[in-house]
Amino acid sequence: MRPNMKAAYFHGVGDIRVESQSIPEAGSDELVIKMKASAICGTDLRILKFGHFKIPTGTKRVLGHEIAGEVVQVGRHVSQFKVGMRVALPPNIGCGSCAMCRKGYTQLCPTYEAFGISYDGGFQDYVKVPAQAIQRGNVVIIPGHISYEEAAMVEPFSCAYHSYKALNIKPGDSVVIIGAGPIGACHVLMSQLAGASKIIVADVQDNRLEEMAKLGVDVTVNSAREDLKQAVLRETDGEGASVIITACSIPEIQTLSMEIAATHGRINLFGGMPKGKEIVPLNTNLIHYKELTVLGTTGSSINDYCESMALVASGKLQLLPLATARFNVAEINQAFEYALSGQGMKTLVVED
Ligand SMILES: [Zn+2]
Ligand SMILES: [Zn+2]
Numbered sequence: 001m002r003p004n005m006k007a008a009y010f011h012g013v014g015d016i017r018v019e020s021q022s023i024p025e026a027g028s029d030e031l032v033i034k035m036k037a038s039a040i041c042g043t044d045l046r047i048l049k050f051g052h053f054k055i056p057t058g059t060k061r062v063l064g065h066e067i068a069g070e071v072v073q074v075g076r077h078v079s080q081f082k083v084g085m086r087v088a089l090p091p092n093i094g095c096g097s098c099a100m101c102r103k104g105y106t107q108l109c110p111t112y113e114a115f116g117i118s119y120d121g122g123f124q125d126y127v128k129v130p131a132q133a134i135q136r137g138n139v140v141i142i143p144g145h146i147s148y149e150e151a152a153m154v155e156p157f158s159c160a161y162h163s164y165k166a167l168n169i170k171p172g173d174s175v176v177i178i179g180a181g182p183i184g185a186c187h188v189l190m191s192q193l194a195g196a197s198k199i200i201v202a203d204v205q206d207n208r209l210e211e212m213a214k215l216g217v218d219v220t221v222n223s224a225r226e227d228l229k230q231a232v233l234r235e236t237d238g239e240g241a242s243v244i245i246t247a248c249s250i251p252e253i254q255t256l257s258m259e260i261a262a263t264h265g266r267i268n269l270f271g272g273m274p275k276g277k278e279i280v281p282l283n284t285n286l287i288h289y290k291e292l293t294v295l296g297t298t299g300s301s302i303n304d305y306c307e308s309m310a311l312v313a314s315g316k317l318q319l320l321p322l323a324t325a326r327f328n329v330a331e332i333n334q335a336f337e338y339a340l341s342g343q344g345m346k347t348l349v350v351e352d
Contacts (some may be wrong), residue, residue, distance in 0.1 A: 007124035008332035008349075009060040013051050016063075018330050026073040029131035031081055031139065033069035033089075036148035038122025039323075040339045040347040041066055041156060042183065047117075048336060054117050064122030064349065065091035065115045068142060068151035072126070078134060086142040088151040089122075090158070090305040091115045093133050106136070107299035122152075123332055123349050137302045143313040149348055150312055153319040156346070158300035158308040160186035164194060165304070166297045167243055167266050171195030174236050176260060178228070179247030179271065180208035180220075182346045185322055187245050187270075188215050193316060196243070200235055202228050211345055215321065232260040239263075245270050251280040258286040258294070266293040322346045 002022040010016050026032045044063045047055070055061045068088040071081050081087070093113045094106030101109050115121040119130060129139060142151045160183065169175060175191040177184050180203035191199050192215075201212045202221040209220040221231045232241055240262035246253050249271045257267045273280065287294055300308075311317040324344030327335035329351060339347040 005125035006329045007062050007120070008329055010047060010055065010063050011060050012057065014048065016048065016332055016336065018332055023126050024128040026075045026078075026128065027131070028075040028077045029134070030075045031071055031078060031129040031134060032073035033067075033087060033127050033129060034072045035067065035069045035122055035125055035127050035329075035349075035351055036086075037068045037152040038064040038349045039066035039152045039156065040064070040335060040349065042181065044116065045336070045340055048340075052117055054114075061117070062120035062122070062124045063116045064124075065089075065117065066152045066155040067091070067115060067122035067127060068148040069122075069127060075131075081134070081139065086148070086151070088140050088142050088154060088309070089115055089127075089129065089133065090138050090140060090300075090302045091117075091121075091155060092299060092302075093119075093130075093136055093138050096132070096136050101136075104303050105301050107301055123329060125329060125351055140302075140306060140309060143309070146309070146312055147320070149323050149350065150319045151309070152348065153322055153346055154305060154308050154312060155300075156183055157186045157189070157312075157317070157319060158305040159183065159297075160190045161308045161311075162300040162304045163187065163245060163268050163270055163297045164190045166295055167245070167268050169194040169196060169243055172197050173242040174198040174200070174262075175243040175245065176200045176202070176232055176241040177245045177247055178202045178223075178253050178257070180205065180212050181247065181342075182322060183270075184208075184247040185212065185215060185345055187247055188212060188217055189317060189319075191243075192216065193311070198235065200232060200241065202231075205342055207343065211324075229256065229260050236262065240265060242266065244268070247271055249273055249277075251277050254280045255282060258283055258290075258292060261286070261290060261292050263290045264292070265290065267295070269294065269296045272298070323348050326350050
């Protein structure tokens with residue numbers, strides 16, 4: 001009889017239950033890791049509210065895809081990992097053979113699987129790592145001095161890093177980030193690293209804007225009280241911003257982004273739109289006459305993830321200030337409540 005552990009299962013919309021079950025056993029091509037830190041992501045909150053097409057009704061799933069832990073079991077055919085290694089798991093596991101996977105864009109694989117969606121994720125004491133995750137590079141060793149909490153937050157940062165590479169943010173750029181959640185914060189940190197001359201963050205929640213001010217943002221705008229377009233024009237000497245990142249899911253913000261962009265501005269429509277709101281009116285003459293670049297990014301590749309981990313390892317990137325609340329697996333419902341409340345920044349689930 002193997003000892004038991006706690007696992008927080010999503011059973012359906014609004015329904016997460018902490019259950020006791022036996023610790024998984026690694027098959028010959030698998031690993032089992034002891035979860036040390038798993039961060040709650042906006043995706044987890046959306047699944048709790050609306051469900052997910054890859055989690056059919058009647059199945060249960062442990063959510064959480066921002067995972068770091070210690071290897072405690074190694075299958076006999078797995079040679080590259082040893083018991084005691086500290087690892088983090090970039091969540092999107094590509095099929096390995098499609099055109100996107102061949103280019104390294106596993107997040108764009110049409111048949112990708114993911115921890116916390118198609119495999120049980122981080123909100124449990126032990127996580128089984130399937131063979132394909134090991135074979136396709138989804139187990140990354142954490143450099144010695146990086147904490148498990150920082151390693152867990154590499155995943156959301158890597159999405160901002162992926163966006164930065166697409167936007168080619170340069171020294172001297174003025175950057176507007178709309179949405180002051182944890183992902184907005186990652187865009188702030190990345191823009192600072194890239195040498196942006198002025199970073200303007202907009203949101204409708206004062207407490208979140210206060211968190212942004214703590215990160216050293218130049219200007220915060222509460223767009224419920226202040227006209228965002230006027231604020232951006234004022235802060236950019238009437239020119240508009242060089243870079244705009246829409247880190248929210250509001251159609252009107254996509255429309256507005258074209259109006260607040262400078263000539264030759266670059267816009268990343270980073271946040272996806274909810275179902276039924278995907279058709280957004282855009283003044284395409286602004287794109288034409290201002291020669292704007294409008295692009296989109298989604299998620300991050302394993303390469304983005306590893307380069308983000310390297311940035312943390314270099315000491316140039318501090319992710320720990322983003323962690324503002326910690327809960328255990330048994331407290332998962334309080335953890336989700338806290339994350340949904342919009343307080344603080346990143347909510348972490350941690351175990352010793
Ligand atoms: Zn995430
Ligand atoms: Zn693929």
